[in-house]
Amino acid sequence: MSGIRIDAIEKRFGAARALEQLTLDVEDGEFLALLGPSGCGKTTLLRIIAGLETQTSGRIFIGGRDVSALPPRERGLAMVFQNYAVFPHMTVYENVAFGLRMKGATAAEVNKQVERAAGLLHIEPYLERYPAKLSGGQRQRVAVARALAVQPAVLLMDEPLSNLDALLRLEMRSELKSVLNSSGTTTVYVTHDQTEAMGLADRIAVMHQGVIEQIDRPQALYERPATRFVGGFVGSPPMNFIDMPVKAGLARLGDFTNPVSTGRDTITAGIRAEDIAVVERGGLPFDVMVCEPLGATLLLTGRVAGQLARVAVRPDAVVAPGDRLNLEPSPGRIVWIDPANGKAIGQAA
Amino acid sequence: MTNNRLLPYLLIAPATVFLVLLFVVPLVQTIALAFMDNGVASLTNFRKMAGDLNFGLSIGNTFLLVLAVIPLQICMALVMAMMIQKMDKGRDLVLWIWIIPLGISDLAAGLVWLAILQDRGYVNTVLNMLGLVDGPVNWLSYEAPVSLFVGVVLAEVWRATAIVLVILVAGLQLIPKEYGEAAEIFGAGPWTRFRKITLPLLKPSIQSALILRTVLAFEVFAVVYALSGRNFPVLVGEAYAWQHVNQNNGVAAVYAILVMAISLAATVIYIRALRTPPEMQP
Incomplete structure (x- = not known):
C-alpha cells in the first residue's frame, strides 16, 4: 500500500x-x-x-x-x-x-x-x-x-x-x-x-x-x-472558444442555435476542432485564413464572426484561404462555459 | 590576411617579452650562478649549502610547516565553503569578511601576529589579566620551538586559508545541486553525500588549491621572518640570508633552485595523484 x-x-x-x-x-x-x-x-x-x-x-x-x-x-x-x-x-x-x-x-x-x-x-x-x-x-x-x-x-x-x-x-x-x-x-x-x-x-x-x-x-x-483553461491547455490544437449571444435560453450565432441554461446574455461554446462538420448551408459562418495539411487531417484556421477558430477536416477536402464554409458542431460535444468565471456549466467543478 | 594572421602574435608579444626578460633570463642566470664558482663550473655552492648548519634544519622546518599548514587549510576551507554553501542571506557578506586576509601582504600579516604573540603582545596581556601567567612569556624565542612553530602555523593559516576558500567556493558553485538532491533521495545522509558526491566532484578544485597553496607554502618567508627572525630557519629565509647577510649569491641561487625543484615535484605529484580522467568529468 x-x-x-x-x-x-x-x-x-x-x-x-x-x-x-x-x-x-x-x-x-x-x-x-x-x-x-x-x-x-x-x-x-x-x-x-x-x-x-x-x-x-x-x-x-x-x-x-x-x-x-x-x-x-x-x-x-x-x-x-x-x-x-x-x-x-x-x-x-x-x-x-x-x-x-x-x-x-x-x-x-x-x-x-x-x-x-x-x-x-x-x-x-x-x-x-x-x-x-x-x-x-x-x-x-x-x-x-x-x-x-x-x-x-x-x-x-x-x-x-x-x-x-x-x-x-x-x-x-x-x-x-x-x-x-x-x-x-x-x-x-x-x-x-x-x-x-x-x-x-x-x-x-x-x-x-x-x-x-x-x-x-x-x-x-x-x-x-x-x-476554459483546461480546454485550452489540453489537446492540440487547443479547444475553440466562441462567444455566442443568448436570448430566451437559446444561444445563437449565424444560423446555429442551441438551447442553453444560463442567466447571462453571452455564453462561450468550447468546441474541439474535430467535433465540427462542414455542411452545405446553415450553421456557423467560417472564413478560412490558413490551411495546414497535417497528414491525417487538414487543419483550417479562420474566423467565426470575428473570433479565431480551428477546424480539422478530411485531408482530401478542397479548401483554400478566403473560402467561406458553413460549420455544424455536434451539439452533444460542445462544452458550454460561463464567460464570467471560465467554468464549464452543468459540471461539478 | 597577413595582418590577421600576425595579429594574435603581436598581441601576445608584450607579455612574452616581459616574461622572457624578467623570468626566463633570471632563471637561467640563477642556474648559472648556482653551478659556478669564480667563473668555473663547479658544485662548490651545493657543497657549501649542504654543509651549512641551518640546511637540514631549514628543509625540516619548511616541510614540517607545509605538512601542518596545508592539510589544516584544506580542511578549514572545506568546512567554511560548505557552511557558506548552506547560507541563504548574508552569504556574500560572510564570504567577504572571510577573505579579507587575502588583501594583506604576508609581511604585514606577520607583523599583525607579532603584535599578538610577542612578549608584550595581546596574548600575554590577556593571559596576564586572567592570572594565567606571571609577567611576559616569550612565545617566539628559539628556546620555545613548539610555541614558535604554532605561532607561525597560526599566522600562515590566518593569512592564506582565504585563497583556498575562494577556489573551493567557486568549485562548489559549479556542482549542480541536483547531484546532492538525487543522492539525498536515494538514501545518502549529509556525511555520505559529502564523501561520495561533493568531495569527488570537487576534486579538480581541491587539486588547484593544493598546487597553488603548496607552491606558496614552500616559498614561505615573510611571515616566518617577521615572527622569528632566523630562530625558525626555512628554505627561502636561508636563500635571503646567504644573499644579503653572507653576501654569497651562489649559495643563495642553489637554495632558490632547491625550492623550485621541490615545488615542481609537489605539483607533479598532485597532478598525478588527483587526476580526474576526462570520462569522469561532468
Whole structure:
C-alpha cells in the first residue's frame, strides 16, 4: 500500500503563493501526471512530496504514513530529475547501484537488482561506462534504471523527457509506460507537455497558478474540460472558444442555435476542432485564413464572426484561404462555459 | 590576411617579452650562478649549502610547516565553503569578511601576529589579566620551538586559508545541486553525500588549491621572518640570508633552485595523484 495523500498543502515564497491549499489523492499503483504551464507550481508540489522543499502548511502521507517532517531519504521514494542528475564520477553500474548501496544491500542483491533494472531499460552494454560517454537518451535510461533498481513504492518524475529530441521522446514514452505498468509503481509525473500526460497517465491533474483546475482521466479531461483553461491547455490544437449571444435560453450565432441554461446574455461554446462538420448551408459562418495539411487531417484556421477558430477536416477536402464554409458542431460535444468565471456549466467543478 | 594572421602574435608579444626578460633570463642566470664558482663550473655552492648548519634544519622546518599548514587549510576551507554553501542571506557578506586576509601582504600579516604573540603582545596581556601567567612569556624565542612553530602555523593559516576558500567556493558553485538532491533521495545522509558526491566532484578544485597553496607554502618567508627572525630557519629565509647577510649569491641561487625543484615535484605529484580522467568529468 503506497498511495499518496496530499492534504491541504500550501507553499508561499515570501508574499507570493506558489501553491494554494492543494488536496490530492494518488492511489496505490496509479500513474498521475501533474500538467501545467511553467510557473504553475507543479514542480514545487513534486519537490514537496519528495521532501526537497518544505511546505508552508499541510501534510503529505505516503502509504498512510505521515512523512511531512521526514527528510527525503526516509520517505521511501525514488526520483528522476529533469537533467538526469546521473553522477558523472561513477560508472553506470555504480549509478544504478547507488540507492541499493545506501540501503546496505548485499553484493548479491545489488547485482541482481542492477541487472534487472538495466535489463528493463536496455542499458546492459553500458554498465561499465561513465555517463559522459553516453548520449542524452542513454543517460535518461540510467536515471530511470537507478530509480527502479530500489523498487520504490513511489516514483517521482520531473519532466524526465523534456531534454530529449522528439523521436526519442516518443520512444521513451511508450517504454516508460510499459515498464511502469508491469512494476505497478505509484508514479507522480510532472510535465508541461499535454500529449505526454495524455499518453502516459491514468489520471491528469491540470495545474494553473498554484491550484488544481481539474483532475480526471485523460479522455474525460479532453472531452469535458471543467474550465476554459483546461480546454485550452489540453489537446492540440487547443479547444475553440466562441462567444455566442443568448436570448430566451437559446444561444445563437449565424444560423446555429442551441438551447442553453444560463442567466447571462453571452455564453462561450468550447468546441474541439474535430467535433465540427462542414455542411452545405446553415450553421456557423467560417472564413478560412490558413490551411495546414497535417497528414491525417487538414487543419483550417479562420474566423467565426470575428473570433479565431480551428477546424480539422478530411485531408482530401478542397479548401483554400478566403473560402467561406458553413460549420455544424455536434451539439452533444460542445462544452458550454460561463464567460464570467471560465467554468464549464452543468459540471461539478 | 597577413595582418590577421600576425595579429594574435603581436598581441601576445608584450607579455612574452616581459616574461622572457624578467623570468626566463633570471632563471637561467640563477642556474648559472648556482653551478659556478669564480667563473668555473663547479658544485662548490651545493657543497657549501649542504654543509651549512641551518640546511637540514631549514628543509625540516619548511616541510614540517607545509605538512601542518596545508592539510589544516584544506580542511578549514572545506568546512567554511560548505557552511557558506548552506547560507541563504548574508552569504556574500560572510564570504567577504572571510577573505579579507587575502588583501594583506604576508609581511604585514606577520607583523599583525607579532603584535599578538610577542612578549608584550595581546596574548600575554590577556593571559596576564586572567592570572594565567606571571609577567611576559616569550612565545617566539628559539628556546620555545613548539610555541614558535604554532605561532607561525597560526599566522600562515590566518593569512592564506582565504585563497583556498575562494577556489573551493567557486568549485562548489559549479556542482549542480541536483547531484546532492538525487543522492539525498536515494538514501545518502549529509556525511555520505559529502564523501561520495561533493568531495569527488570537487576534486579538480581541491587539486588547484593544493598546487597553488603548496607552491606558496614552500616559498614561505615573510611571515616566518617577521615572527622569528632566523630562530625558525626555512628554505627561502636561508636563500635571503646567504644573499644579503653572507653576501654569497651562489649559495643563495642553489637554495632558490632547491625550492623550485621541490615545488615542481609537489605539483607533479598532485597532478598525478588527483587526476580526474576526462570520462569522469561532468
